[in-house]
Amino acid sequence: MTSPYLSGPDALAGVDALVTDRYLDALLAAAERGASATPADTALDEDLRDASDVIRRSLVRVHPSFRFEERLAGRLADMAQESGPARAGSVIAFRPREAAVPADPLLVAILEGTLDPADADAVARAEGARSLTRPLIVGGALTSAAISLVGVALVAWRASHASTRTARERPDGVLAANGAGGHA
Amino acid sequence: MARAVFGRSEHATPVVVLDRDRRLVETARRDPAQFDALYRKYLPQVYAFALYELANHHAAEDATERTFLRALAALPRFREQARPEDGPEASTFRVWLFRIARNVIANERRTQRRQPAASLDAALGAGLSIADATDVEGGAVLRDEAATALRAVRALPDDRRRAVLLRFVDEMSTAEIAGVLGKSEGAVRVLIHRALGSVARELGASAGRRGGHS
Numbered sequence: 001m002t003s004p005y006l007s008g009p010d011a012l013a014g015v016d017a018l019v020t021d022r023y024l025d026a027l028l029a030a031a032e033r034g035a036s037a038t039p040a041d042t043a044l045d046e047d048l049r050d051a052s053d054v055i056r057r058s059l060v061r062v063h064p065s066f067r068f069e070e071r072l073a074g075r076l077a078d079m080a081q082e083s084g085p086a087r088a089g090s091v092i093a094f095r096p097r098e099a100a101v102p103a104d105p106l107l108v109a110i111l112e113g114t115l116d117p118a119d120a121d122a123v124a125r126a127e128g129a130r131s132l133t134r135p136l137i138v139g140g141a142l143t144s145a146a147i148s149l150v151g152v153a154l155v156a157w158r159a160s161h162a163s164t165r166t167a168r169e170r171p172d173g174v175l176a177a178n179g180a181g182g183h184a
Numbered sequence: 185m186a187r188a189v190f191g192r193s194e195h196a197t198p199v200v201v202l203d204r205d206r207r208l209v210e211t212a213r214r215d216p217a218q219f220d221a222l223y224r225k226y227l228p229q230v231y232a233f234a235l236y237e238l239a240n241h242h243a244a245e246d247a248t249e250r251t252f253l254r255a256l257a258a259l260p261r262f263r264e265q266a267r268p269e270d271g272p273e274a275s276t277f278r279v280w281l282f283r284i285a286r287n288v289i290a291n292e293r294r295t296q297r298r299q300p301a302a303s304l305d306a307a308l309g310a311g312l313s314i315a316d317a318t319d320v321e322g323g324a325v326l327r328d329e330a331a332t333a334l335r336a337v338r339a340l341p342d343d344r345r346r347a348v349l350l351r352f353v354d355e356m357s358t359a360e361i362a363g364v365l366g367k368s369e370g371a372v373r374v375l376i377h378r379a380l381g382s383v384a385r386e387l388g389a390s391a392g393r394r395g396g397h398s
Contacts, residue, residue, distance in 0.1 A: 013374045013377060013378065014370055014373070014374060016377055017370070017373035017374045017376070017377035017378075018373060020373065020376065020377040020380060021358055021373045021376070021377075024351060024376070028351075028352070028355055032355075045384075047384040047385075047387075047388060048377075048380045048381065048384055050384065050387065051333070051380045051381075051383045051384035051387055052380055054329050054330065054333045054383070054387060055333050055337065055348065055352055055380070055383060056352055057326075057330065058329070058330035058331075058333040058334055058337075059236065059334075059337070059349070059352045059353045061228070061232060061353070062228075062231065062232045062235055063228045063231070063232075064227065064228070064231040064244075064245060064248065068245050068248075069224075069227060072223075072227075072248070072249050072252060073220060073223065073224075075249070075253065076219060076220065076223055076252060076253065076256055077217060077220070079216070079253060079256055079257070080215075080216035080217040080219055080220075080256065081216075081217065083216050083256075083257070104250050104253055104254065106254070107253060107254065107257055110254050110257040110258050111257045113258075113260075113261055116258065116261070117254040117255070117257070117258050117284045117287060117288075118258070118280050118283035118284050118287070119287075120283070120286070120287050120290070120366070123287040123291070124287075124290075124291070127291050
């Protein structure tokens with residue numbers, strides 16, 4: 001976090017900015033109440049008041065399509081199922097769901113806890129490094145730096161169960177890798 | 185709504201301002217399937233932020249999808265950092281989620297720079313439905329103002345634009361925006377103040393042009 005104190009021109013602008021901030025609080029609160037009139041605040045420059053009002057009216061609320069919402073909800077549910085507290089050796093119903101967008105190549109690192117998705121610098125570095133990586137073959141499927149979560153589960157399970165039958169041999173599902181502490 | 189909790193242990197009795205999403209977050213941590221509640225709550229906000237940033241429905245959906253998948257993947261490591269000064273409505277989960285969204289969108293914008301710029305007006309389908317249908321002339325002026333304002337917002341430097349979008353579209357407090365952008369609250373206030381000045385100048389110039397044509 002940066003210093004809470006402003007300096008130079010920012011410090012001079014700080015007082016005006018505070019007045020603007022108060023006005024915006026009132027403006028947005030009025031909009032929330034459904035009030036048609038904008039708050040009167042003679043302390044704030046009229047042009048800024050007008051600009052604030054135009055922006056408030058112009059930046060309309062938008063909502064994604066219902067289809068998108070449900071599709072993403074399904075993907076999240078799949079991921080939750082794969083990462084949830086499944087018992088080792090239990091069978092997860094495998095429902096292939098076609099991704100509308102390419103799989104996120106950083107997701108594996110995030111799942112592993114080696115990348116914090118809220119850290120701008122770390123994410124930028126990872127994105128930069130990703131462009132230099134080569135395609136990866138997992139379980140016979142070519143993925144260009146994108147590994148499906150099922151693939152991750154499969155690789156993890158196979159790594160810890162090298163001598164047992166692989167999940168690929170089971171026609172109706174994959175084994176849960178989460179929490180698999182060596183028991184099948 | 186945030187609540188104050190008074191600890192009853194034999195040690196200190198700290199007053200902790202809770203993240204208003206704490207219950208939902210804890211539930212989702214125990215059972216990731218319950219993440220759906222947080223997803224439904226914040227989907228419109230994240231999507232709107234992405235759409236205004238990227239001016240493209242498909243890119244916005246892509247960014248929204250990545251944001252929520254990353255959030256679910258990282259949820260076990262999310263740390264609540266609510267502070268009393270964040271106010272009773274502050275949600276550190278929301279701040280954390282928007283930090284993820286900001287990073288996803290920043291990468292998408294870098295990719296977009298290699299492609300032709302999209303029109304936000306078109307992306308919104310002239311969703312500028314602010315005009316009164318019975319007042320054609322007045323409606324045209326309002327639409328023109330809105331289009332000018334959108335273009336002006338879109339032309340702002342990154343941090344100013346993000347601060348304006350988070351303030352107006354997602355109605356975040358200054359403290360929350362500061363958390364998302366990693367800046368002080370004072371700096372955020374100045375960013376927004378200067379952004380409004382830029383938009384006001386564009387609106388003034390646009391009105392001057394309209395006046396010159398009439």
